[in-house]
Amino acid sequence: xxxxxxxxxxxxxxxxxxxxxxxxxxxxxxxxxxxxxxxxxxxxxxxxxxxxxxxxxxxxxxxxxxxxxxxxxxxxxxxxxxxxxxxxxxxxxxxxxxxxxxxxxxxxxxxxxxxxxxxxxxxxxxxxxxxxxxxxxxxxxxxxxxxxxxxxxxxxxxxxxxxxxxxxxxxxxxxxxxxxxxxxxxxxxxxxxxxxxxxxxxxxxxxxxxxxxxxxxxxxxxxxxxxxxxxxxxxxxxxxxxxxxxxxxxxxxxxxxxxxxxxxxxxxxxxxxxxxxxxxxxxxxxxxxxxxxxxxxxxxxxxxxxxxxxxxxxxxxxxxxxxxxxxxxxxxxxxxxxxxxxxxxxxxxxxxxxxxxxxxxxxxxxxxxxxxxxxxxxxxxxxxxxxxxxxxxx
Amino acid sequence: xxxxxxxxxxxxxxxxxxxxxxxxxxxxxxxxxxxxxxxxxxxxxxxxxxxxxxxxxxxxxxxxxxxxxxxxxxxxxxxxxxxxxxxxxxxxxxxxxxxxxxxxxxxxxxxxxxxxxxxxxxxxxxxxxxxxxxxxxxxxxxxxxxxxxxxxxxxxxxxxxxxxxxxxxxxxxxxxxxxxxxx
Numbered sequence: 001x002x003x004x005x006x007x008x009x010x011x012x013x014x015x016x017x018x019x020x021x022x023x024x025x026x027x028x029x030x031x032x033x034x035x036x037x038x039x040x041x042x043x044x045x046x047x048x049x050x051x052x053x054x055x056x057x058x059x060x061x062x063x064x065x066x067x068x069x070x071x072x073x074x075x076x077x078x079x080x081x082x083x084x085x086x087x088x089x090x091x092x093x094x095x096x097x098x099x100x101x102x103x104x105x106x107x108x109x110x111x112x113x114x115x116x117x118x119x120x121x122x123x124x125x126x127x128x129x130x131x132x133x134x135x136x137x138x139x140x141x142x143x144x145x146x147x148x149x150x151x152x153x154x155x156x157x158x159x160x161x162x163x164x165x166x167x168x169x170x171x172x173x174x175x176x177x178x179x180x181x182x183x184x185x186x187x188x189x190x191x192x193x194x195x196x197x198x199x200x201x202x203x204x205x206x207x208x209x210x211x212x213x214x215x216x217x218x219x220x221x222x223x224x225x226x227x228x229x230x231x232x233x234x235x236x237x238x239x240x241x242x243x244x245x246x247x248x249x250x251x252x253x254x255x256x257x258x259x260x261x262x263x264x265x266x267x268x269x270x271x272x273x274x275x276x277x278x279x280x281x282x283x284x285x286x287x288x289x290x291x292x293x294x295x296x297x298x299x300x301x302x303x304x305x306x307x308x309x310x311x312x313x314x315x316x317x318x319x320x321x322x323x324x325x326x327x328x329x330x331x332x333x334x335x336x337x338x339x340x341x342x343x344x345x346x347x348x349x350x351x352x353x354x355x356x357x358x359x360x361x362x363x364x365x366x367x368x369x370x371x372x373x374x375x376x377x378x379x380x381x382x383x384x385x386x387x388x389x390x391x392x393x394x
Numbered sequence: 395x396x397x398x399x400x401x402x403x404x405x406x407x408x409x410x411x412x413x414x415x416x417x418x419x420x421x422x423x424x425x426x427x428x429x430x431x432x433x434x435x436x437x438x439x440x441x442x443x444x445x446x447x448x449x450x451x452x453x454x455x456x457x458x459x460x461x462x463x464x465x466x467x468x469x470x471x472x473x474x475x476x477x478x479x480x481x482x483x484x485x486x487x488x489x490x491x492x493x494x495x496x497x498x499x500x501x502x503x504x505x506x507x508x509x510x511x512x513x514x515x516x517x518x519x520x521x522x523x524x525x526x527x528x529x530x531x532x533x534x535x536x537x538x539x540x541x542x543x544x545x546x547x548x549x550x551x552x553x554x555x556x557x558x559x560x561x562x563x564x565x566x567x568x569x570x571x572x573x574x575x576x577x
Contacts, residue, residue, distance in 0.1 A: 217554035224561055238534040245541050248564035255571040260428035
C-alpha cells in the first residue's frame with residue numbers, strides 16, 4: 001500500500017486533462033497519507049511534480065537533499081511553492097485575465113493551504129477557488145519575494161529541524177495569498193480560496209464565486225447598455241437593462257409593422273445590401289445631410305434628424321446616403337403614411353446627435369406618442385393599426 | 395465581441411432569403427400576415443445565424459415550431475437546414491424538467507413570502523433594507539427572464555450571458571430593419 005500512492009498520483013497526473021479532479025483527489029490522498037508515512041508522501045508528491053514536467057532537476061536536487069519526515073513535508077510544500085512561483089510569474093503575463101491557471105500552481109497552493117490548515121487543525125476544504133484579480137502583478141512580485149526568502153531559508157533549514165519558522169512562514173504566505181484570487185478556466189470543481197476575515201464553509205464560498213461571475217457579466221452589460229454607467233448596484237442596472245431590451249423589442253415590432261405597410265410585396269432591393277457594404281465610405285457625407293434636409297419637405301425634416309442620430313448612434317455611420325436618396329425618391333411616392341406616425345413633438349427635443357441615449361429617448365417619446373398618433377390614420381390601416389397598438393401595449 | 399458589420403451582413407442575407415421563400419409561398423397577404431411573416435423571418439434568420447449555440451436562439455426556434463400554424467412556415471423559412479436545427483433544438487431538455495422547477499419555485503415563493511411576513515415586524519432596519527433590495531432584484535430578474543426568449547429556465551449567470559447576446563442581436567435587427575425601411 002505504500003507504493004500505491006505514488007503510482008496512483010502518477011497515473012492521476014498522467015492524462016493531464018482532468019486537472020481539477022485530480023488535484024482534489026490528490027488532496028484527499030495526501031491527507032490520508034500524512035498520517036501514515038510522510039516520506040512516501042514526499043516521494044509521491046515529488047513524482048507528481050516530475051510527472052507534470054514542470055519542476056525538473058532543481059527540485060530533484062533540493063528534494064533529495066532534505067530528507068526529514070515532518071519538516072520534510074513542510075519543506076516540500078515550500079519547495080513546491082518556490083518552484084512553481086517563477087512559473088506562475090512567467091505565465092502570468094501572457095495569461096488572459098482570470099482565465100487560465102496551472103495545475104502546479106494550484107497544487108502548490110492547495111498543498112500550502114493544507115499545511116496551513118493542518119497546523120490550525122482545520123478540516124480540509126473541498127471547494128477552493130483561486131481567482132485572479134488585477135492584483136496579478138502584486139502577486140507575482142510577492143511570489144518572487146517569497147521565492148527568494150524561501151530559497152534562503154530553506155537552505156538553512158536543511159540543517160535545522162525546527163517547525164516553528166516553517167509554521168510562521170507558511171502561515172504568513174498563505175495569509176498573503178489569501179487576499180488574492182484567480183479563476184480556473186473549466187472547472188469541474190471550482191477551487192476557491194477563502195479571503196481573510198471571511199467565512200470558509202463551502203456554501204458561502206460557492207456563493208461568492210457565483211456572485212463574482214454575475215458581477216463580471218454585469219460589467220460587460222454595462223458597456224453594452226447605454227446609460228448604465230451612471231447607475232450602480234444590481235437593481236438599478238437590471239432596471240436599465242430591462243428598459244433597454246423592452247425598447248429594442250418595441251422598435252423591432254414597430255419597424256416590422258412599418259416594413260409590412262410600406263412594402264406590400266415584401267421585396268427588398270439588393271441595392272440596399274450593397275449600400276450597407278459601402279458604409280465606412282459614407283461617413284464623410286454626414287455633415288452635408290444637415291443642410292440638405294432643410295431643402296426637403298418639412299414632413300421629412302423630422303425624419304432626417306432621426307436618421308442622423310440613428311446613423312451615428314448605430315453601429316455604422318454610412319446609412320445616410322442611401323437613406324437620403326431614398327427620401328428623395330419617396331418624396332414623389334404616394335405612400336407616406338408611416339411618416340405621419342412621427343409626431344412633431346417627438347423631435348422638438350433634438351440635441352446634437354451624439355449618443356444612443358438621445359436616440360433612445362426619442363424613441364421612447366415615439367413609443368409614447370404612438371398611442372396618441374395612432375388615432376389619425378387613414379382608413380385602410382385602421383384595423384391593422386389597432387392590432388399593432390394592442391401588440392405594442394403588451 | 396464579434397464584428398457587428400459581419401453580423402449585420404449575415405443577418406441581412408438570411409433575412410432576405412427567408413422573406414423570399416415566404417413570398418413565394420403566398421402571394422397576396424394582408425397586412426397582419428405580412429407583419430407576422432416579417433417578424434418571424436427576422437427572428438428565425440438571426441436564430442439560425444447563431445446555429446443553436448446560444449440558448450435564446452434555440453428557444454426562439456422552439457417557440458416558432460411549436461404551434462402548428464407557424465410550423466410549416468417556419469420550416470419553409472429555415473429551408474433545408476431546418477431539420478438539423480429543429481432536431482438540435484428538440485434535444486434540449488426544455489420542457490419537462492422546467493415544469494418541475496417552476497412548480498417547486500412557486501411553492502418556495504409562497505413559503506418565503508409567508509415567512510417574510512412573520513419576520514418583518516421583529517427585524518432591525520438594516521436587515522429589512524437588505525430584504526427589500528433582494529426582493530427588488532428578484533422581481534427584476536423575473537421580468538428580464540420573461541423578456542429574453544427561453545430565459546425562464548436559466549440561472550442568473552447564464553441569463554446574463556444570454557441577455558448580452560440577445561441585446562446585440564436586437565440591435566443588429568433594428569439597424570438592418572431601419573435601413574431597409576428607408577429604401
